[in-house]
Amino acid sequence: MKEQKSIQLEHIRHWVKEALTNERTGHDWQHVTRVAKLALYIGKTENADLFIIEAAALVHDLIDAKIALEHRLEIQEVKEQLASFGVSHEQIRQIADIITTMSFRDRERRAEKPLLIEGKAVQDADRLDAIGAVGIARTFMFAGAKGNSLYGTGNSAYAHFSDKLLLLKDMMNTETGIKLADERHEFLLRFIRQFQRETSGLDCETS
Template sequence: MNEKEQLESVRNWVKEKLINERTGHDWLHISRVATLSVYMAKEEGADLFITETAALVHDLIDAKLEKSERLTAGEVTERLAAFNIAADSIQEITDIITRMSFRHRELLIKRPLSLEGKVVQDADMLDAIGAAGIGRAFMFAGAKGHPMYGAQTSVLAHIEDKLIKLKGLMNTKAGAGLAEERHQFLLQFAARIQKEAGICKS
């Protein structure tokens, strides 16, 4: 298979795997991240194949997925190899998806992601803010039974504790440029919830 055929195989596999995912890590999220990643890869001069493939598979190992949907890094590696993707490319992709999580951000200071990894991480963070990110936050809360506000597990707490930090964590010029408008929308939304809930009187 050539790279176009390999990408199509990966795309179909991931779509089938995550089409019914309920926490906001579903196929629609993956599709948006892949589209953003390709756009930014072109802007930043990153390898398009590595970037798009990593974007497509980045959530398959996420602990937030149900066990029936979640794979190990080794299982992802095996499947990519079955699509005849080169071993060195698979290594690059695996290195990205196993280290790009928000919880790994301090470890990345010592060993930063590749340019392709930085692009995918930015795209993933971009999809966590703005309108899409707010929608995903509510999807996750609904799936887990978390409230809109009033608890540490609430949507509002998630916005305040994590999502508003993401604009400042962008790796690339392209990512930073796209983050500003989404960040402002996120702040406006959080302020509106606080006002309507009577948390903030102004």
């Protein structure tokens, strides 16, 4: 059984890598591999099902509306592909439940259906990758891909910090996620302070 799961995960990795390698909004294969690694780390501390966690982390962005249509799939397509790799009906149901309920934008609509520990691990990992140094880099990568400005408008990269990123630390589900989020959040705050100084010209002033 362990060998079978390893083979299935290898198939999933290859499939997702092919699908997202050229993705340009920061929801690419590198993002997916970071989320999977973080999610597994969190899952191990929570005694969760590591197969479900890794599989869900690997496929979580394939249905994300933020990525380009050329990379995006419908949830049914994801289910069918997982089934072709021999993933069981029950496992596919669990994976689908995670990736269709973990989105930040759906947090209020999905509040009536709390995530299980596997989903909480993947959601924490995805949110961790949105803050800290890599989260900052992804924010500007996304803004560039979408043609949004650096700052000064409602859709700017800078607006995303207050709209979403600064909220994530207090939305972690697990003790491990909370601990990991603290350092990344502090880095985010330091960056914002320096960004504000530079964009307002305060760093040009002399005493």
